[in-house]
Amino acid sequence: MVPRINGQAMILIYIASVLACSAAEFSIVVPNASVSAPLGSSVVLPCGLSPSLNARTFEVRWSKQGEHDPILLYQDQKVQENVGKDQYRDRVSLIGELDKGNVSLKLDNLTVVDKGEYICFVKSISWYEKGSMNLVVKALGSTPLFLHKEAGEKVNITCMSGGWSPKPTLTWRDSAGRELPNSHTYYRTGNDSEGLVSVSSWLLFSPSDSEWISCTVGLNGQEIREGRIVPLKGFWREAFISTLVLSLIVLSTFTVLLILFRKGLLPHCSSHKNAKAAADSHVSLPAETVPLNATENATQADPHESLPVKSVPLNATKNTNQGISSLYTPPEPTEESSWKVRYKVSLTLDPSTALGSLKVSTDCKSVSYEKPSGDSKSKFPHVLSKEELSSGLFYWEVMVWDKTSSAQPNSSWCVGVTQKPHSDSVLKALCYEEGKGLYPNTQDFTNLTSKYTVTKLGLYLNCQSNALSFYNVDKTSHNLLYTFHNMPHGTYFALFSPGVKDLNRVRILD
Template sequence: MLTLAVIVLLWPQLTQGSDSLPVKVANAAVIGKLGSSVVLPCWLDPSLDISNMEIRWYRPHKFGKPVLFYRDHKVTTDLQEESYINRSALALREPQSAGLKVGDLSLRLDNLNTDDGGIFHCFVSGVSGYGSAATTLNILVQGSSPVLSVQFKDDFLNVSCSSCGWQPQPRIEWKSNRNTPFRPGGLVYSQAENKLTCVQSWALLSPSFHEVSCSLFITKGDERESTVDIQTISRLMVPAEDGSGFWKALFAVALLAALAMIGVGVFLYGKYKTGYMQAKADEEDQRKDEEDQRKDEEDQRKDEEDQLTVCSKPSITDLRKHAVNITLNSSNVYPDVFINSNRNVVRDRASAAENNKGPGFPYYLSVCGINSFTSGCAYWEVKLTAPSTKPKKSWLIGVTKASHYLNNDKNDLTPSKGFWFLCSDEETGIHINTEPEISLPVNPSLEVVGVFLDYEKGELSFYNAKKDVHLFTMKTKFQGEIVPFFNPGIGDKAPLTINLIESITESRGESAENASA
C-alpha cells in the first residue's frame, strides 16, 4: 500500500520527459470569465482512440486529487477534488470532434471562480504508453460599472471614476462627448480584500465640457462605461463658502463699472460723429425688430404651455399643491424593521445591525407605501432627522412597480427592472440608481427630501425641501401601478419619517367649512 502511495505522489516526476503519447494543448493561455464555463483543449496528434485509457486532469502537486478522473469508460468521483465535483466534465475542443475516439480529452469547467486560475495538467495513459501536457487558465473578472462623482474645485469640476472587482488590471479610457479621448489627471490601482483590483481615476475639467464618459475594459468590445452630463451637474454645484466669494463679487462689480464707463465714453464720442443720426435710426429699427421677435417667442411659449397638461414644479409651495400623505404598508416586512402605529415612521431595530454586518446597503429593509399611482402628479416629503439628532446618513427614498418584490440584490434594483430611487450610505454618499449609477455633489446632511412624481411625463424629481432646491430628475416611462418605497438604513439615531404636509390638512379643513356653510 505504501509503495502505491509513493508511486501516485511521484508519478508526475517519474513520467516527466518520458512521454510516448503526443499530447497537445493550446499555445496561449485560455481565458475564462468569472461564473461562466470554459473548455481547456487537450488532444493527441496524431489522433488515437483513447476511450479504453485512463484520463486524469489535475492541478500542480495534486495528482492524487484530480480535477477529473476517467477510467473503465466512465468518469468517477472517487478521488476527485471536492471543489470540482459537478463542475468538471470531458468536452469537445471543437464541434466536429469525435471525442475520445480521436484522442480528444478536453476538459470543461463550469461556474468558474477566482481560485480556478492557474495551471492544469492533462494526462493520459494506456497499454500503448502515456503522455501529458500543461495548460494555463486565466480568469477574467469584470468589475462593477464605474461610479462617477463630481466635486467643485476652484473654477473647475473634478470628475472622478471608480470601480472595483477586476482581474486582471483593467485599462481606462476617458472621452468627451463619447468621441474625443483625453488623458486623465490621475490613475490609481489598488487591491481589495478579495484580491481583486480596484481602480480610481480623475480629471479636472472646465464647466464648458458637456458629456464626459469613463470606460473600463480588459478586452476591447467588452467595456463597462459610465457617462455624466457636466452641464446638468454643474448647475447643481455650489462652491464652498471660503471667503473668496466676496472678493470675486467685488472684482466683478468693479469690472462691470469700468466697462460701463468705457461704454458711456464711446457713446458720447459717437454721438457727435458723422452719421450718428443714421446709426441711431438703424439702432431704433433693430430694437423694434428685437421687441417683435421677443413678443412672438413669448406668444409661442404661452401657446405651448396651454397645450401641455404638465404638473408645475417651480417651488416647494407649488409642489405641495399636489401633496399626498403616504401610509406605510406594515405587512410582509422583515423582523429587523420597525413601523409605528400611525404607519408614517420606519426605522431599523437593534437586530438589524447584528444580522447585517457585511458591507453594502441593507436593501432588504425596504418597505412600500399603500398608496399607488397610475396617472397624474403626486408629491410627498420625508424627514431624515429628529430633535437633538444629526440627519440620517443611511437611507433610501424612491418608487417602484407595485408588483415587484424587494430583495437585497443591488443588481435587481435598477430602473430597467422597475426601481427608481435616491440613496445615501457612508461608502458612496448620495447617489441615484441610474444605469450607470451617478453620485450627486450635494450636501450629505439633507434634512427633508421632497419627492415629485409626474406619471404622464415619466419624471421622478427629488428636492431639498427645506432649502427649496431641485436635486435631480429621473426620466423614464412608467407603466402599471407605481408605489413609493423607503428604507431607513442601519445605525442612525434618527428614524425616517413621512411628513404630514400642512397644505393637505388645510385644504381638507376648507372643504369641511364650505360643506357646513
C-alpha cells in the first residue's frame, strides 16, 4: 500500500527543489569591451554571478589564455597558497564580496607581459560557468626624436619614438594642420621581458612647403606625444661651420693673449699681477652657451651651476648632455641659500603602486611595512609618488627615522627615483641596512662615510644635468652624501621604501 502524501508535504518538496535549482544554476557576467590600465598601475578584472549567489563555498579559478597553471585558485573557502606562476605571486587577489557573487580579480603592478585574455571560471557542487575578457596594458612612450639629412632639393626627416604599449599610430602634419601622406612607418618590439613597441617613420619634405612639420605618436586622441621640427635646408651644416669657425677664432685669440701675458708683453700687466692673482680664485666662470629654444631652462638654472663655455655642433645633442653631466657639481645647501625653497615640491604617495604588504597612510605622506619578516623576496618593496618629475629642478625631503618618538632607528630603508616600468637599470636610490650601513643601490655594500645617524634626507633632482644628489638635512654644512651622474633621460617618480625589518615609517616632509 503506497503512503499518501498530504498537501503541505508536497509544497515543501516543491519549494526545496526550486531553491536547489536556483542555488545550482547561474551565469557569468563579464564586460564585453576590453579592460585597459596604465603600465605599473593596478586593475580590476570584473566577474560576477547572475543571480548574485553567495560564492564563498564555490571554487573560483582565474587563468590566462594559453597558460596551463591558474593565476589564482580559491578553493575550500580560501585562496590556495603556492599555486600558479611566480610572476603573479603577491600581485593577484580577489576584491571581496564573495557573498554577493562578486569574484573579480585585482592585478597589481602591471607589466606589458600581463596583456591578453583572462578566463574567470566558477564551479558549485552541481554547476559551473566561465567567461573571458581582454586586458590592454597601456604605456605612454617617449617624445619623438628627429633625424634629418639633405636629399637634393628636399630634406629626408626621420621621426622615432619608443616605449609604447600597445602599438601606437604615427601621424605627420604641416604647420597648417594638414596630414601628410606617409607609407614608410616601421614597428619593432623589444626583445627584453618588457616587450614595449618602438616606431619610426621617414618622409621627404620640401622646406618651402611649410614653416615646420610635426610628428605625433599616440594610442588615441588623448594619449599622445608630439614633436616639431623646422626643416631648413642647409641650416645645420652652415650653423655647424659658423660655430666651428667662431670657436677657433676665440680659442686662437685667447691663446695669443695668454702667451703675451705670461711673457709680460701686455701693458700694465706687471702692475696688476698681485691683484690678478688674488682675484683668480674668485673669478666667475663664463656662462654656458645654450640653444635659442632653451630659454626657459636657462632662466631656471641654478646659480650654483654656471659652466665654462663648451662649443659643440648644433646637432650633437647627445654629446652636449653628457658633457654637461660630467661637469655638474651639486650645490652645497646652507641656511642662507634659497634654492631649496625655490625648487621645493610637495609630493604624495600613489597607493596603487604600493608593492607587497606596504601600507600607505590616509594623507598619502608616509608608508610602512605591515608584516616585518626576513622571508620577503624583496628587501625594499616600494611605493611611488603620484607626481611626475620630467624637466626642471626638484627638491624634497624625507624623514627616515622620527627621533622624537620612542621607536628605535629604522633597521632598513631606501629612497630615490625610478621610471615606469621600474627596473634596476633606472633605479637611482640611497639605501640603508642595519649592520651594512649606507650605500647607493648601484654600488651594493660600498658604504658611504657618515659620522652622524641620518634622520632626514634631502633629494635634489636636476633633470637639466641628469643628476640626483642626496643631502644629510641634519647637518648645516658639508652635508652632501652622494650624487648620481649621467642618469638616463625620461620621466621619473620619487621612490620610497621602509624596508621589511620593522614597522617604522618613511615620511615625506612638507
